Amino acid sequence: MKTDIKILSSFLAAAVWADGEYDEFEKEFVGDLAEELELPKLAETLEKEIKATEKMSEEELANNLEAAAKKVDAGEKEGILSLCLQMMCADAFLAQDEVDNFFAFADILGVDEEAASTLLDEYVEEEEDLIIEQ
Amino acid sequence: MALQKTQSGKVDKRTKEYKELVERAKKARAAQKKAAKKPTVKKSTTAAKRRADGRLDQRTKEGKEAAARMAKARKAQKSLKNRIKKLFK
DSSP, X not given: OOSOHHHHHHHHHXXXXXXXXXOHHHHHHHHHHHHHHTOTTHHHHHHHHHHHHTTOOHHHHHXXXXXXXXXXXXXXXXXXXXXXXXXXXXXXXXXXXXXXXXXXXXXXXXXXXXXXXXXXXXXXXXXXXXXXXX | OOOOBOTTSOBOTTSHHHHHHHHHHHHXXXXXXXXXXXXXXXXOHHHHHHHHTXXXXXXXXXXXXXXXXXXXXXXXXXHHHHHHHHHOO
């Protein structure tokens, strides 16, 4: 992975900020992710980012993400978006505000709507246990 | 409401629920863009509600079991590994 671990953590921390709690499912996902990406310090870096973002307002978070997005490797924008989605859905639920946030993340990262939509469709198709809430 | 599946077990994306979620999100974003508002991530009210009403509580089954199955599948089917391979070339 070419994007800096701190930048990746900013996005994952924003997903936690939106969710309101860094729960056991998200922690397990981060553990798996750290292993797959070979980033042993991911959990530690993410926890620091979560602390830094937890008191942020919506606007401060938006500014923080806007700055972080500029540092995401151009070839990894969709990958980061996918990881935000998986983080938001780690509890097995996908609801309207999570879909709204998914498209907000896409916009911030500069992933166009159609590409984001395809990514979401593929994820929903693959995750058979995902519970869609109206 | 759980998403409907096709006979092959795949999620049927033609279902009203999922399509409506996506369409509403796209419309909301289009309206924000029209108003020249920058994209913002918002606090999820449903995530908090899920915890408050016990759907994610250990005493309830649906949420916990589904999340545990997803985590298990992530490892067994290597879904995370495959996504990473595909998206982080």
